[in-house]
Amino acid sequence: MAQLDRRTFLAGAAVVAFDPADSRWLSSLPENSTAIQLPHLDGELVTDEDALTEAATDYGHLKNHRPRAVLRPGSVDDVVTLVRFANEHGLVVAVRGQGHSTFGQAQADCGVVIDSRTLAAIHEITPDRAVVDAGVQWLDLVRATLAVGVAPPVSTDYLGLSVGGTLCVGGIGGASQQFGMLVDNTVELQVVTGEGHLVTCSAEQEPELFEAVLGGLGQFAVIVRATVRLETAPAMARVYTLTYPRITDLTAAQRTALADGRFDYLEGQLVPTDDDGFAFVLEGGAWYTTEPPDDAALLAGIEPPGVDLVDVPYFEWLNRLYETVEQIEALRLPGPWLNAFLPDAATDEIVTELLTTLTPADAGGALLYPARRSLITRPQVRVPDGEVFFLLALLRAVSPPDDAEAERLIADNDALYARVLAAGGTQYPVNALRLTPADWRTHYGDRWPTVLHAKDRYDPRGVLTPGQGIFEPLSRASRTP
Numbered sequence: 349m350a351q352l353d354r355r356t357f358l359a360g361a362a363v364v365a366f367d368p369a370d371s372r373w374l375s376s377l378p379e380n381s382t383a384i385q386l387p388h389l390d391g392e393l394v395t396d397e398d399a400l401t402e403a404a405t406d407y408g409h410l411k412n413h414r415p416r417a418v419l420r421p422g423s424v425d426d427v428v429t430l431v432r433f434a435n436e437h438g439l440v441v442a443v444r445g446q447g448h449s450t451f452g453q454a455q456a457d458c459g460v461v462i463d464s465r466t467l468a469a470i471h472e473i474t475p476d477r478a479v480v481d482a483g484v485q486w487l488d489l490v491r492a493t494l495a496v497g498v499a500p501p502v503s504t505d506y507l508g509l510s511v512g513g514t515l516c517v518g519g520i521g522g523a524s525q526q527f528g529m530l531v532d533n534t535v536e537l538q539v540v541t542g543e544g545h546l547v548t549c550s551a552e553q554e555p556e557l558f559e560a561v562l563g564g565l566g567q568f569a570v571i572v573r574a575t576v577r578l579e580t581a582p583a584m585a586r587v588y589t590l591t592y593p594r595i596t597d598l599t600a601a602q603r604t605a606l607a608d609g610r611f612d613y614l615e616g617q618l619v620p621t622d623d624d625g626f627a628f629v630l631e632g633g634a635w636y637t638t639e640p641p642d643d644a645a646l647l648a649g650i651e652p653p654g655v656d657l658v659d660v661p662y663f664e665w666l667n668r669l670y671e672t673v674e675q676i677e678a679l680r681l682p683g684p685w686l687n688a689f690l691p692d693a694a695t696d697e698i699v700t701e702l703l704t705t706l707t708p709a710d711a712g713g714a715l716l717y718p719a720r721r722s723l724i725t726r727p728q729v730r731v732p733d734g735e736v737f738f739l740l741a742l743l744r745a746v747s748p749p750d751d752a753e754a755e756r757l758i759a760d761n762d763a764l765y766a767r768v769l770a771a772g773g774t775q776y777p778v779n780a781l782r783l784t785p786a787d788w789r790t791h792y793g794d795r796w797p798t799v800l801h802a803k804d805r806y807d808p809r810g811v812l813t814p815g816q817g818i819f820e821p822l823s824r825a826s827r828t829p
């Protein structure tokens with residue numbers, strides 16, 4: 349899945365024409381037909397079974413919307429060409445990065461999926477920034493930057509995600525408590541708007557577009573290139589695993605550590621125990637190159653009975669999950685994930701309540717860790733009021749696969765999200781939740797008019813990213829000019 353190999357790339361049946369009468373893509377242009385020749389592409393548009401099947405699946409295996417064609421762009425111009433063509437002919441388009449969505453967010457029912465894996469060049473690395481194509485995986489960027497002693501200040505826990513896919517949602521990790529999300533560390537984007545205009549945007553240039561796209565769930569433009577911040581990288585990570593008997597001991601220790609910023613990395617997990625309950629684990633990381641960190645200072649006031657520590661090369665720490673995720677992915681299990689941001693004041697109550705019914709089997713990998721609102725600078729990323737909020741992530745997997753179990757957990761997600769909303773929380777939108785456009789309106793709150801305005805301005809025909817379900821779908825006729 350990670351890379352699209354050259355053989356696969358060449359095996360597709362290339363399309364040369366489109367028949368708007370019945371929305372069919374054709375590999376030859378019949379004489380005297382209503383079909384229209386496709387403009388020149390540097391890459392190719394394919395309709396073969398393997399390509400369509402792959403584009404209709406994702407990490408969650410809960411939704412299956414087949415596109416009618418897949419674009420493997422050979423250039424940014426190809427993205428412009430395809431998006432303009434889609435505007436002219438009333439088609440929907442979604443980009444698929446690494447397909448790690450869980451609920452069809454990168455799918456385009458009967459439309460065209462742009463597979464961004466063929467747009468994956470790292471253009472430039474300087475001491476403080478990197479310029480990369482949107483299809484680059486963070487793993488490849490981190491490898492390349494560490495080779496010259498620098499790295500992005502924040503990383504997601506798993507690096508097999510595309511730059512474009514993560515910048516569409518936010519990108520949170522254990523360093524977010526120090527540096528915000530990936531979107532807060534992005535300085536410039538090159539995008540193709542929903543109308544097919546290639547635009548460079550930043551806080552200074554086209555700021556409205558920049559603000560709309562970062563964390564914008566693919567609704568306003570296709571990200572084709574990003575300039576991301578880098579800083580000097582450490583050589584090593586010392587990682588402390590602190591195990592607490594009660595959830596409130598964990599959150600108290602996390603609040604103390606967040607307040608004085610003692611760790612470079614701060615997360616937390618609910619770890620299954622032998623008696624079908626959970627232990628509550630703080631994961632704190634301190635980076636160093638020569639002098640190891642001061643253990644006593646880092647543990648002062650938060651030391652539980654159980655402390656483990658390990659020193660690992662920084663790259664190994666950043667890339668600690670890659671193989672595990674590949675193994676899980678190979679099982680193709682339904683993944684009804686739920687990620688929510690809880691206001692600090694409601695966190696203990698919500699999680700304590702949740703723990704009265706949550707079993708390790710239903711929880712999957714369960715994360716709980718704090719971050720600071722003042723570091724979240726991109727308004728499309730909706731976080732609760734108050735300076736501190738917690739990410740609660742239930743990274744559920746249904747094993748063995750079972751549709752009824754998956755449905756039960758999706759319904760459970762819906763109920764938990766309602767509880768989170770009532771407490772002033774928000775969702776981190778990488779979920780399996782049954783959201784209507786009205787729910788999205790609630791999600792965006794007082795920002796909704798700005799979101800609508802941006803959609804009207806940048807993607808007026810509703811071409812982009814239907815799988816998020818944010819707007820009422822337009823009929824093909826009303827999308828056609």
Ligand SMILES: Cc1cc2nc3c(=O)[nH]c(=O)nc-3n(C[C@H](O)[C@H](O)[C@H](O)COP(=O)(O)OP(=O)(O)OC[C@H]3O[C@@H](n4cnc5c(N)ncnc54)[C@H](O)[C@@H]3O)c2cc1C
Nearest residue numbers: 445446447448449453482504505510512513519520566571
């Ligand atoms: C195992 C695993 C671990 C994860 N860990 C973390 C984590 O630690 N922190 C975190 O924040 N998130 C995490 N996530 C969630 C992840 O960040 C999102 O699901 C992300 O969107 C996935 O990136 P992708 O490249 O697979 O995107 P896809 O699933 O391919 O796409 C996601 C959405 O973005 C759109 N999109 C993709 N590329 C572009 C583009 N170039 N331009 C416009 N729209 C685009 C798609 O159409 C879709 O709507 C994890 C997910 C998984 C499965």
